Amino acid sequence: NAGVTQTPKFRVLKTGQSMTLLCAQDMNHEYMYWYRQDPGMGLRLIHYSVGEGTTAKGEVPDGYNVSRLKKQNFLLGLESAAPSQTSVYFCASSSVARFYNQPQHFGDGTRLSIL
C-alpha cells in the first residue's frame, strides 16, 4: 500500500534556487494538503486543494506556489528559496464525507535545507 508518497526525501538548496516537491497519492482522495514543520513545533498548513485544478492558501503561503493538474498529484514549488524555508514538508490527503471530514493520510516528509 503506497498511500501518500513524497519525493524527494532530502534536498539541500542554495539561497535563490528553485525546486518542486512532488506529492502523489493512490487513494483517489479529493483533498490534498501541504504542511511545513519547524523544529519543536506543530505542523502549519501552507496550501491545500479540494480538487483537480483548484488550490487555496493556508496559514503560511508566502514564498510557495502549488499546482494540482492531476487528481493524484499535488506539487509544491519554491521559486526563490530562502533560509527561512528550511523545514520538513509533509503532504497529506483525505477523502470527502458528507457529515464530517475524513482523517488525513500523511507522507513521510521531505527534509529541505537551504543554505
Next chain:
Amino acid sequence: DAKTTQPTSMDCAEGRAANLPCNHSTISGNEYVYWYRQIHSQGPQYIIHGLKNNETNEMASLIITEDRKSSTLILPHATLRDTAVYYCIVHDAGGTSYGKLTFGQGTILTVHP
C-alpha cells in the same frame, strides 16, 4: 476551530495504560475531536476521532466528557513504539473547512521499559 490545551509531556510504563488529556472548553456543536500522533521523523498518523460518544478502535479509546469540554485518549497497553508526540485537534466538520487541520504543540509521550 476551537483551541486545545494539552500537557507538554507525559511518561508511561510499558504495558500500562497511557491516558492523554485534552481540554477544548470552547468547542462548538459541530466540531469533532481528532487525535493524531507523530513518531520521530515520520508523518503524523491518524488515531481516532469522535463527536460526543466514546469511541474505540484497534489503536485506542477516546473518552469525551458529557459537556464535551475535554477528552482523554487511552492507549490500553502502551509499548515502546507508542513513544511519540500526540496531537489533539478540534475540527469543524462543516463543508467549508475542507478538512484543514490546525496542529498545536501536542503532548510528548515517553513510554519507559
